[in-house]
Amino acid sequence: MSFEDIPGSNFIKQKLIQSIEKGKVPHAQLFLGNEGALNLPLALAYTTFLHCQNKGATDSCGACPACSKSLKFIHPDTNFVFPVGNMGGDKDEERVKSDRLKTFRNFLLQQPFGSLDDWTNFYGGEDKQVNISKDESREIIKVLSLKPFESRYKVMLIWQPEYLHPNAANGLLKILEEPPPYTLFILVSNNSEKLLATLLSRTQLIKVPMLADAELANYLVKTKNIDAAKATKIVHLAEGNLNQAFKLIDGGEDDQSSEWFFAWMGACYQHRYDKLLASSEEFHQLDKLSQRNLLHFSLSLIRETLLHMLGASVINRIQGNDLERIQKFSKLLTVKKIEHIQKMLNEASFHLERNGSAKMILFDTSIQLAKVISPPKS
Numbered sequence: 577m578s579f580e581d582i583p584g585s586n587f588i589k590q591k592l593i594q595s596i597e598k599g600k601v602p603h604a605q606l607f608l609g610n611e612g613a614l615n616l617p618l619a620l621a622y623t624t625f626l627h628c629q630n631k632g633a634t635d636s637c638g639a640c641p642a643c644s645k646s647l648k649f650i651h652p653d654t655n656f657v658f659p660v661g662n663m664g665g666d667k668d669e670e671r672v673k674s675d676r677l678k679t680f681r682n683f684l685l686q687q688p689f690g691s692l693d694d695w696t697n698f699y700g701g702e703d704k705q706v707n708i709s710k711d712e713s714r715e716i717i718k719v720l721s722l723k724p725f726e727s728r729y730k731v732m733l734i735w736q737p738e739y740l741h742p743n744a745a746n747g748l749l750k751i752l753e754e755p756p757p758y759t760l761f762i763l764v765s766n767n768s769e770k771l772l773a774t775l776l777s778r779t780q781l782i783k784v785p786m787l788a789d790a791e792l793a794n795y796l797v798k799t800k801n802i803d804a805a806k807a808t809k810i811v812h813l814a815e816g817n818l819n820q821a822f823k824l825i826d827g828g829e830d831d832q833s834s835e836w837f838f839a840w841m842g843a844c845y846q847h848r849y850d851k852l853l854a855s856s857e858e859f860h861q862l863d864k865l866s867q868r869n870l871l872h873f874s875l876s877l878i879r880e881t882l883l884h885m886l887g888a889s890v891i892n893r894i895q896g897n898d899l900e901r902i903q904k905f906s907k908l909l910t911v912k913k914i915e916h917i918q919k920m921l922n923e924a925s926f927h928l929e930r931n932g933s934a935k936m937i938l939f940d941t942s943i944q945l946a947k948v949i950s951p952p953k954s
Contacts, residue, residue: 577620577647577688579635583795583818584787585618592622592782593634601626601729602780604752604761609784611766612817617688618784619733619764623654626760627727642727649681653727655719656680657712659739661696661704689819692736692766708740713747720751720759733762738770745772752778786816800825813873820872823865833873834898838905840874844946845908852942860935867934871925875918881906882914908949916948 579589595601607615621636624646628636636643645651658680676699683690683698690698696706716732724730737745752761752775763779765771787795792814793807802810802825813833814821836855843851859867877898884899885906909917924941928934 579621582617584791604779606763606779613784615784616764619762652725654731657734659706659736661701661706710741710743713744731760735764737763738767845950856935856939859938
C-alpha cells in the first residue's frame with residue numbers, strides 16, 4: 577500500500593516521511609486510532625516507503641523491486657504479527673503458521689481497510705476468540721535475531737497488540753526497549769487502554785483521526801463512482817469510517833433507513849406493540865450487516881437530536897426533511913431520556929454482535945424505548 581492510496585492524514589504522512597529523510601526513525605511506534613481509523617493502511621504505506629529503493633518526495637515509487645514485494649505484502653524484511661483464533665485442525669505447526677500468513681496477506685490485498693471483525697470473518701473464525709499467543713513473543717525474538725535481507729530496516733508490524741497474551745506482551749518489553757540495530761517495531765492499535773503501560777511507554781505515539789466528512793465524501797465520489805448526494809448520505813452514516821462507508825454502499829443503503837427509524841420511534845411513542853412486533857420480525861429477516869447499519873443509523877440520529885436540543889445545530893450533519901423530523905422528535909425528549917435511549921441502542925448492538933436473536937433484541941429494546949419516550953401515566 578502507498579500513501580496515495582489513503583485519503584486524508586496528510587500531516588501524518590508528511591511527518592512520517594520527514595522522519596525517514598532526517599534519519600530519525602523511532603525504533604518503536606504506536607499507530608493509534610479508533611476502529612475505522614486508517615492506522616493500519618498508514619502503517620503499511622509507511623513500511624512500503626521505508627523499504628522503497630527510489631523514494632519520492634511524497635510517496636514510494638511503486639515500481640522498484642522492494643515496492644513490488646511490499647505492495648503484495650511479501651517483502652522479506654516486513655514481518656506481520658496479528659490476532660487469530662483456531663483456523664483448522666492441521667497439526668503441522670510450521671504449515672499452520674505459513675497458511676495463516678498467506679491468509680492474512682490475502683486479507684490485506686482484498687480488504688486493505690478491513691477491521692478485526694472483517695479479518696475473523698475472512699478466515700471463518702467469527703465465533704472464536706482471537707489472541708496473539710504467548711509463543712509469538714519467542715517467534716518475534718527469533719525472527720529479529722536475523723539481519724535484514726534486502727532493506728536497511730527490518731520491520732515487525734504488530735496489528736491489534738491489545739490482543740497480546742500477557743506473557744507475550746511481557747516477553748516483548750526488553751526487545752522493544754533495546755532492539756537489534758535497524759529493527760523497527762510498528763504497533764497498530766484501536767484500544768490503548770488494553771495495552772500494558774510498560775508497552776506504551778516504549779513507543780512513540782502517532783494518533784490517527786477518523787476521516788473528515790469532506791475527505792470521505794471526495795474519496796467515495798472518486799473511487800466508487802457515486803454522485804455527491806449519495807456520498808453525503810453515506811458519509812453521515814459512516815461517521816468518518818471508510819470501511820463502514822464501503823459496506824453501506826455495497827449494502828445499498830438508502831433513504832429507507834430514515835423512514836424506518838421515524839416509523840419505529842412513532843410506534844414506540846404510541847405504544848403500538850403490534851407494529852413493534854411486526855417491525856421486529858422484519859428486522860429479523862434482514863442480513864446482519866443491514867441490522868447493524870440500522871442500529872448504527874439510529875444512534876447517529878439520536879446524536880443529531882441531542883445536538884439540536886443543546887442548541888448546537890450548527891454542527892448538525894443532516895439537513896432537509898430529516899432535520900425537520902428531528903426537530904419535531906426532540907420535543908418529546910429530554911437530555912436524560914436521550915442518555916437512556918443511547919444506552920439501550922448500544923446494548924442492542926452489543927447483543928446483536930454476539931449472535932442474539934435479532935427479533936427478540938429489537939422487540940425488547942422497543943418495549944424499553946416506549947417506556948422512556950412516552951412513560952405510562954400513573
